Amino acid sequence: MDSLMSHFQKKHLLTSTNQSYQRILDELFVFLTRNDHIGDESTVKIFLAEEISSRTKKGVISAKTACVVGGLEEVVYLTKKHTKLTPRAFTSDGNALKSEEKLLSLRGTAKDILSYERALLNILQRMSGIATETAKYVATIKKLHMINPPLIAATRKTPWMHLDKKSVAVAGGVTHRLNLRDGILLKDNHLALLQQSRLTRSLRTEGEAISYAIEHADIADESIVIEVEVKSDEAAYAAVDTWRKRNLKNPFVIMLDNFTPERARKVIQAIRHPEFISGSKKMLNQVHHDKGGMVFFEASGGITLENIKDFAKTGVDVISIGALTHSPKAVDLSMDVY
Secondary structure (H helix, E strand, O other), X not given: OHHXXXXXXXXXXXXXXXXXXXXXXXXXXXXXXXXXXXXXXXHHHHOXXXXXXXXXXXXXXXXXXXXXXXXXXXXXXXXXXXXXXXXXXXXXXXXXXXXXXXXXXXXXXXXXXXXXHHHHHHHHHHHHHXXXXXXXXXXXXHOOOOXXXXXXXXXXXXXXXXXXXXXXXXXXXXXXXXXXXXXXXXXXXXXXXXXXXXXXXXXXXXXXXHHHHXXXXXXXXXXXXXXXXXXXXXXXXXXXXXXXXXXXXXXXXXXXXXXXXXXXXHHHHHHHOOOEEEOOEEEEOOOOOOOOOOEEEEEEOOOOOOOHHHHHOOOOOEEEOOHHHHOOOOOOEEEEEO
C-alpha cells in the first residue's frame, strides 16, 4: 500500500515552500490580476479624495455557508509576495467551517483591498468548493468502517491543475498524477493509435493492444507505477497476465473504466484469486504477489455520492472522480471592509 500512496499522493509537492508550485501560483495570480486590473473605475470615480483610498482598513473574508476550507495557504502566500496587504488566517486548509465563520483578514489601504479582493476570493471560492465536495466523498467512505478503504483521487480533468488537485488533497483525497511525466498511464487513445499503426495493425482487440504495449514497454525504473485503463474484463486479464509474465517489479494498477460495481467486483475477485478459469479456457495464470510488484485496482467513470459505497465494496484500492475538479460548485464567500 505504501507504493500505491507514493504514486497517488503528491500533496507534499503542492506547498508554498516548493519552488515549482510557487511558479504555478505566481503565474496564476499574474493572469488573474492582469485581466482584472486594467482600470478600477469604481475606485477612481468614487474615491476622489486620496485620503479615503489610502486609509488603512481591514477586509474580513467569511463563509456564507458551511464548507471545508481550501486555498488558504495559497492566498496567504500570494498576498505576502505580490501585494502590500497583511494577511491573517483564522483557520487552516482542510478544516470545516460553519456559516458566518471567518477564514482570513487582510489589512492595508482601502484601494489595495478592493483591487485584490476578487482575485483572492476566486481562488478561495474554487479551492474551498473542491475541498467541500471531496470531503463528502471521503466521509461517505469513512462510514463504511473498512479496514483498507479506497482512496478518493483527483483526475487531470481540471482547468487549474495543481491547485485543484491540492484542494482534493487537503480534504482527505489524493492527487493522482500531477502531470504526464508523473507515472505511466496507458489510456484508450494510446491503444487506438497503436492499433492504427502500420506496424501493429494486427492487434485486433483491446487486450491484444495492451499486451503488446506492456511487452514492448521500455521500463528500467522499477519505482515507476504502471497503470492501464481497461474497458473490458478480457483486457484486464490480459494486462495482468502480461505484467506477470514480464516479471516486472513495478506496482501495477488496473483502471476499470466505466465498469459497474458488479463487473468490477467480478474482475477483481478473479485476478486476486489464485486461478481464473473461463469455461474450459484458462485466461489468467496465478498472480504472484511475492515478485516485488503488486496489482492494484482503480475505479473511474460514472461514480457519484449515490453509488460510491457500491464501488468501495468491490475491493478497489482507488476511486477517481473527475467531477471533483472539472465542475465544482464554488463556495459562497464574502468580504466585509471595516
